[in-house]
Amino acid sequence: MEQRSVATSEVLIASTVSSRSIDVSDFIHTPCYCEENVYQLCKTLSSIGVADADGSDLFVVFISNDNKKVPLWHQKASKQADGFIIWDYHVVCIQKNVEGKSSRRVWDLDSDLPFPSSLSQYISEAIQPSLQIHPEFRRFFRVVHAPLFLRFFASDRRHMKDSLGEWIAHPPTYEPIFCEDGTVHNLDVYVKFGEGDVRDIGRDLVDKIFSEKYGVVLSESQLEEFFSLIP
Template sequence: MDLPEAQTPVTPQYDHTPLYCEENVYKLCKKLCSAGAADTEASNLFVVFISNDKKQIPLWHQKASHRADGVILWDYHVICIQKKENEKSPQVWDLDSTLPFPSPLASYVAETFRPSFPLFSEFRRFYRIVHAPMFLRCFASDRRHMKDSEGNWNAQPPPYDPIIAEDGAVHNLNEYMEIHSDDAVATIKADLVNDVRNERLGVVVSETQIEEFFSLST
C-alpha cells in the first residue's frame, strides 16, 4: 500500500506492519485459526481486496488518516470477513480501522464505505473476494512493490521472511490487487459461493453486491 506515515498501534496479539495490509491479513487468518476464533481450515474466512481501475479508493475510519472522520485515499486495501455457519451477521476484521475489532459487516459497510456518500466514478470501489484457505495456499509476496527504482524500501517491511506460495511462487500480489470494474460479476447467484471456493483469485463484486454475497455464503 502507498501513503501515510502516522500509524496508531494495533492490538498487540495480531501482527501488523503499516502499509503491508495483504500480509497483515494473511497472518491474521492464521492467527484466528490457531486461536480458535475461526475453524482450523479457515473455511469460514474470506480475504477481500478493495480497489478499482484508478487505484483510488476512499475509506473512512482508518487509523492512518490525519482527518477527524478518518477518511483516507488508498490505492488498495485488504480486510478479512468471517461468516460462521448459522450466524446471521458476518464479521469484518480490519487491523487498520478505528471501528470495533471485529465489526458486523452491515455497520462496517455503512461506516467505512459510506455507500450513501456520492462518489465520482473513478473512486467507486470493487471487491475481490478470495476464500481464505485458497489464499493461504496460493498467495505470495517478495515485497517488490514496496521498493523504489533504486531498490530502497518505501516502508519498513515486516520482520518475518517474505511469504512463498505452496507451489513455489514468490510474488503474485499484483494479480490480487489488480481490480477493474469490468471484472465484476453481473449478478449474485448461489453458485458464486462455489466459484469463490474454487478459484485462486476468487470473484470480483461491486459495492452493492458485497452484502448480498455474504448473505449466501456459509
C-alpha cells in the same frame, strides 16, 4: 530464524487471548503491508480457535479499482477527524456465521471501528455507500476464500521498493511469503481488478468462491448480499 519468530509470536498470541477479549494489538501488524497483515490474521484467528481450524469461515477481501484510488473512512493512518483516507488498495478479512449465527464480521487491523465490526457497520461507516462519489473512486471487492489465499498468495515485497531498490516502507521482520508451488510474487494479480471483472450474483458465483484461487470480484452494492448467500 525469522520464520521461527513468527511461529513463536503466534503461540504467545494464543496464550494471551485465551484469557481475555481479543484486541487489535494481539495481532501482527506492519504499516503499509495490509495483504500480509491479513494473511497473518487469518492464520492466528484459526490457531487460537476464533475461526475454523482450516480457516474455512474466513474470506480475504481486497478493496481496489482500476485507478488504484480507494476512499475509506475510519482508518487510523488518516490525519482527518473522520478517518478519511484514499488507499491504492486495502485488504480486510470477513468472517461468516459467527458462533453458529447468520452473521458476518469484519477484521480490519487499520480501522478505528470496533475490532471486529459487524459487516453492516463496516459497510455503513468505513465504506459509506450512501455518499455520492466520483466514478473514478468507486470501490470494488475481490473476495478470496482464506484457505485458498493461504495456499496460493505470494509476495516478495517488490512493490514496496522504489526505483533505486530502497524500501518505501519498512517490511515485516519475518521472511517474505511464498506459496506452495514456488511462486514468489503474485500480489499484482490480487489487486488488479475493476468494474469489468464484476459478474451477476448467482449460485454459480457463490460456488466459485470455494474453487477459484483468486476469488470473485463484486461491486459495492453486491457485497452484503453475496455474503448472505454463502452457506
